[in-house]
Each structure stands twice: as C-alpha cells, then as structure tokens.
Amino acid sequence: MNRIIEADVVVCGGGPAGINAAVSAGRSGARTVLIERYGFLGGMSTAASVYPWMTFHTTSGKQVIAGLAQEIIDRLMAQGASPGHVRDTVGFVHTITPYHPEVYKVLALDMLKEAGVRLLAHSFVDEVQTEGDRIEAVRLTTKSGKLEVRGRLFIDTTGDADIAYLAGAPCLQGREGDRLTQPMTMKFRMRGVDLARVKAYMLAHPEEFYHKTPFAELESLPLSGVLGYYKHWKEADLPINRDQVLFFTGPEADEVLVNTTRVQGLDGTNVEDLTEAEDLGRRQVLMVAKFMRERLPGFENASISSVGAQIGIRETRRIDGLYALQVDDVVQGRRFDDCIARSGYPIDIHDPSGKGVTAAWVEGDGAYDIPYRCLLPQKIENLLAGGRCISTSHEALATTRLTPSCMATGQAAGTAAALAVRGQTSPAEIDVRQLQQELERHGALLR
Numbered sequence: 320m321n322r323i324i325e326a327d328v329v330v331c332g333g334g335p336a337g338i339n340a341a342v343s344a345g346r347s348g349a350r351t352v353l354i355e356r357y358g359f360l361g362g363m364s365t366a367a368s369v370y371p372w373m374t375f376h377t378t379s380g381k382q383v384i385a386g387l388a389q390e391i392i393d394r395l396m397a398q399g400a401s402p403g404h405v406r407d408t409v410g411f412v413h414t415i416t417p418y419h420p421e422v423y424k425v426l427a428l429d430m431l432k433e434a435g436v437r438l439l440a441h442s443f444v445d446e447v448q449t450e451g452d453r454i455e456a457v458r459l460t461t462k463s464g465k466l467e468v469r470g471r472l473f474i475d476t477t478g479d480a481d482i483a484y485l486a487g488a489p490c491l492q493g494r495e496g497d498r499l500t501q502p503m504t505m506k507f508r509m510r511g512v513d514l515a516r517v518k519a520y521m522l523a524h525p526e527e528f529y530h531k532t533p534f535a536e537l538e539s540l541p542l543s544g545v546l547g548y549y550k551h552w553k554e555a556d557l558p559i560n561r562d563q564v565l566f567f568t569g570p571e572a573d574e575v576l577v578n579t580t581r582v583q584g585l586d587g588t589n590v591e592d593l594t595e596a597e598d599l600g601r602r603q604v605l606m607v608a609k610f611m612r613e614r615l616p617g618f619e620n621a622s623i624s625s626v627g628a629q630i631g632i633r634e635t636r637r638i639d640g641l642y643a644l645q646v647d648d649v650v651q652g653r654r655f656d657d658c659i660a661r662s663g664y665p666i667d668i669h670d671p672s673g674k675g676v677t678a679a680w681v682e683g684d685g686a687y688d689i690p691y692r693c694l695l696p697q698k699i700e701n702l703l704a705g706g707r708c709i710s711t712s713h714e715a716l717a718t719t720r721l722t723p724s725c726m727a728t729g730q731a732a733g734t735a736a737a738l739a740v741r742g743q744t745s746p747a748e749i750d751v752r753q754l755q756q757e758l759e760r761h762g763a764l765l766r
C-alpha cells in the first residue's frame with residue numbers, strides 16, 4: 320500500500336457527523352477520504368449503542384432538521400430498519416427516531432461508496448503535521464504501519480477535537496471552573512421484555528414516572544421510552560449516582576436500550592480514566608440488569624442481549640472557535656445570519672457531579688440556530704469541525720451534542736469544505752450565503 324494518500328478533503332472520525340461530512344464533500348465533487356479508528360462506522364450510535372436519535376423536531380412538532388440526516392432516516396425506513404420519527408413517550412421531546420444500528424453501519428458504507436469517498440477503517444489519527452497556520456497532513460497508526468494522508472482541507476469529526484488539539488488550535492473542555500464534563504454511560508440492550516406489562520404498570524402508577532410522560536395519550540401510543548421508577552430505584556439503593564431509570568424500546572418488539580449507568584469525574588481524553596470508566600461501566604451494567612429483572616414488572620424474563628463496545632462519552636474537548644454558542648442563544652432561540660443548522664432539542668445536562676439532569680427548553684418558535692462560525696477553529700485556517708466538538712459553552716454543548724444536530728453540522732462542514740476547495744480559498748473566506756443556498760438545495764432547514 321502507498322504510504323502517502325492525497326485528497327482534497329480529509330475527514331477524521333466516522334461517526335454521525337463524519338459520515339455526513341464525507342458524503343456531502345464527496346457528492347460536491349471533492350476527492351474525499353474518511354478516516355475511522357474502528358472497523359465500522361457510526362461513532363457513539365454504533366460503538367456505544369446510543370439510541371434512539373433525538374430529535375428532528377421542536378417540542379410543538381415542527382421539523383427543523385432534515386437534509387442528509389432525513390435521507391438516512393428515509394433510507395433506513397425503506398429497508399424496514401426504522402419506523403421513522405415517533406412520539407416520545409418519555410415526554411422530554413416531541414419525537415424520537417429509533418433505528419437499527421447494524422443496518423445504519425452498512426447504509427453509511429453504501430452512501431460513502433455512492434459519493435466516491437475513500438474509507439480508511441482501523442486507522443487512528445495520532446499526529447498532525449502543520450506548516451504555519453495550515454495542516455499539511457494527518458498521520459495514522461494502522462495494522463499495516465504508519466500512513467500519511469495529505470489534504471487541502473481537514474474536518475475534525477472525532478468527537479474529541481483530536482485534530483484541532485494536535486494541530487495546536489485552542490480547545491476547551493468541560494464546564495467553566497472545574498472543567499468537569501457530563502458523565503459517561505455504558506449502554507446495554509435487554510431482550511425478552513414484556514412491554515405490554517411495562518405500559519400497564521405505568522398506566523396504573525403514573526406518580527412513579529416522569530411528570531411530562533403523556534399519560535392522556537399513552538394508551539394509544541406505541542411505547543417508545545420510559546423514565547422513572549423512582550420508588551424502585553430508591554429502594555434498590557445501588558451505588559450509582561443517579562435518581563431514575565431510563566430506557567427506550569426497540570428495535571425489536573421485546574427489546575429495550577437501557578441508559579441508566581453513570582460514571583462521573585473521569586476524563587474521556589485520558590487513557591487511564593477511560594480504562595477505569597470501562598471497568599466501572601461494565602460492572603454497573605450487570606448491577607442494573609439484575610435490578611431490572613428482579614424488581615421491574617415486565618422484566619422478569621429479560622436478559623442482556625448486548626453491551627456497548629465502548630463506554631458512551633457525552634463530553635470531552637471542543638474547539639474554542641470563532642464563535643462559541645451560549646446557553647442564552649439556545650434558550651432564547653436566537654437567530655444568526657450565518658445559520659447552517661437548527662435544532663429543537665433542549666439543554667440536557669447530566670450532572671457532572673450530582674444525581675440529576677438539568678434541562679431548559681427552547682423559547683420562541685422552539686428552535687435555535689447554530690452559526691457557521693462555531694465550525695471554525697481559531698489559528699488553523701484549513702480546518703473545520705463538525706458534530707460534538709464544535710465551538711459552544713459546556714451548557715450549549717448539552718444540546719448541540721445530540722445526534723441529529725451532529726449529522727446536520729457534519730453536512731455543513733463537508734459542504735463548506737467542498738466550496739472552499741472549489742473556490743481555492745479557506746473555510747473562513749467562503750461566501751456563507753452560497754453555503755446556505757447549497758445546504759438548502761440539499762434539504763437542510765435553515766429558516
């Protein structure tokens with residue numbers, strides 16, 4: 320194999336943001352390479368079993384994310400691998416979007432091939448070569464030795480801002496002051512769950528569940544998510560710093576995805592912390608599954624069917640870019656001239672040190688704008704970020720980190736990179752109006 324690979328656009332990280340960035344850049348005609356450390360695509364959605372995707376809508380039900388993200392849903396639906404957007408029976412948001420992770424992995428491969436993107440799997444970027452304020456190449460450690468990928472534009476979709484950090488661009492981590500991040504969660508699936516019995520118990524004991532659960536409609540709605548069991552959880556007194564049980568149903572009819580473990584105080588960019596987090600997380604999975612089987616009506620015959628290949632990491636490093644989205648921008652639904660994506664997902668902070676979750680909903684029309692400047696780092700002129708590591712405050716990240724918005728900022732980063740290549744300019748110099756028109760032409764909702 321050639322040790323040096325050349326491309327126009329080099330996308331680092333094959334999660335939801337990186338897939339969409341690479342597909343967009345490839346479809347726009349740029350020679351694109353996508354680099355992913357695992358043997359499969361999907362990032363947290365597949366490696367950490369994050370599920371379902373939430374949300375494409377505002378709390379009143381208006382769709383605000385579409386484009387490539389919606390194309391993925393449509394194509395999953397056509398394969399029977401997603402029911403599409405369904406009502407959220409937790410009541411936290413209006414819709415959630417279940418999907419089959421194995422079909423998503425293959426669909427992502429199909430879309431990359433169709434767009435002419437070259438994929439390098441099992442490839443970890445651990446070095447960035449810079450020349451002044453530009454990245455010349457990234458270096459990968461692979462099974463077949465070191466490779467170098469040279470490019471004109473680079474996109475950081477590693478979730479951890481690895482490329483920006485290695486290139487020397489300013490980055491931030493965690494909340495202001497103590498730098499603590501949102502906790503990690505080891506997710507797992509159980510099969511053999513009697514969901515009719517779960518729903519019957521909820522209808523008979525509404526006080527044990529989240530106050531926004533849509534009880535008035537619950538009888539007729541398919542059960543998609545459950546939050547609560549406050550009494551059972553308190554009585555069990557497990558050594559997990561959390562105050563409630565959360566799970567989502569599917570993709571199979573007797574299956575749930577449990578989002579209840581919690582590992583706090585560890586840094587997802589530190590290898591020793593990550594090692595400890597995997598240990599703690601897997602032990603908590605066994606504990607929570609036993610608790611559910613023994614105490615929750617409907618789980619008597621359930622058993623663990625899968626556990627994340629890695630612990631789910633909500634927050635690590637992010638770029639400190641040309642603009643950092645703030646909590647007020649989100650809550651007040653602020654509009655920006657350089658909007659490249661919108662979202663209606665509330666601020667949702669799993670407490671970095673306490674038991675609970677802090678939430679704040681978006682006012683106005685229920686959606687906020689993500690400005691293009693959040694994708695642009697300081698200092699490095701040929702780099703864009705997409706997905707979890709864009710420029711925000713700790714609080715605003717608690718909404719932009721959700722998968723549909725990561726897909727949307729990924730699409731924007733890929734489209735912007737292709738425009739910069741075509742115009743032989745830098746991402747900061749492209750015509751943002753043209754970027755917006757291009758995104759809208761490909762289905763993005765920006766108004």
Ligand SMILES: Cc1cc2nc3c(=O)[nH]c(=O)nc-3n(C[C@H](O)[C@H](O)[C@H](O)COP(=O)(O)OP(=O)(O)OC[C@H]3O[C@@H](n4cnc5c(N)ncnc54)[C@H](O)[C@@H]3O)c2cc1C
Nearest residue numbers: 332334335336356362363373444478631632633706707722
């Ligand atoms: C516990 C938990 C619960 C969540 N719940 C939900 C939910 O219910 N609904 C929802 O929509 N979202 C949820 N999220 C958020 C969402 O999963 C993530 O924020 C989202 O996946 C981020 O997408 P991304 O593409 O930016 O990054 P990631 O999904 O993290 O993808 C990054 C990719 O880059 C690769 N990579 C990283 N570093 C390197 C490197 N140096 N070299 C090569 N490859 C690299 C990784 O292997 C990965 O494939 C949750 C997240 C967590 C952790």
